[in-house]
Amino acid sequence: MLEPTIVIAAASLVGLCVTAFALLKGWQGWLALKQREIDNTPREIEGGVGVGGARIEIADLKERIKKLEAIASGVDL
Known part of the structure; x- marks a missing residue:
């Protein structure tokens, strides 16, 4: 069947993708927050x-x- 090395590599890749996606969503949320702060300040x-x-x-x-x-x-x- 599948070797343990391939299973570990695939699980690591999936974990890395999930972590990168979560960080990207957090970054976009932070940028949206800063954009709202800029929009609400009197210019x-x-x-x-x-x-x-x-x-x-x-x-x-x-x-x-x-x-x-x-x-x-x-x-x-």
């Missing part, structure tokens, strides 16, 4: 600027305010 603030861009813009405005206050008080930068 834009005023003027089409993203959240990161808005933070940079706010920091720039704060720096400009400090410079204007220094000019108003007569301090030379």
Whole structure:
């Protein structure tokens, strides 16, 4: 009949395929989760600027305010 080596090899191959399929389904689920997270996050603030861009813009405005206050008080930068 069948040799034990062939049976072990076939069972190992089936086990490997089942494991690969389960990992693939898990990976696809994780990607779908991340896609939903990206879709649900607000992308834009005023003027089409993203959240990161808005933070940079706010920091720039704060720096400009400090410079204007220094000019108003007569301090030379």
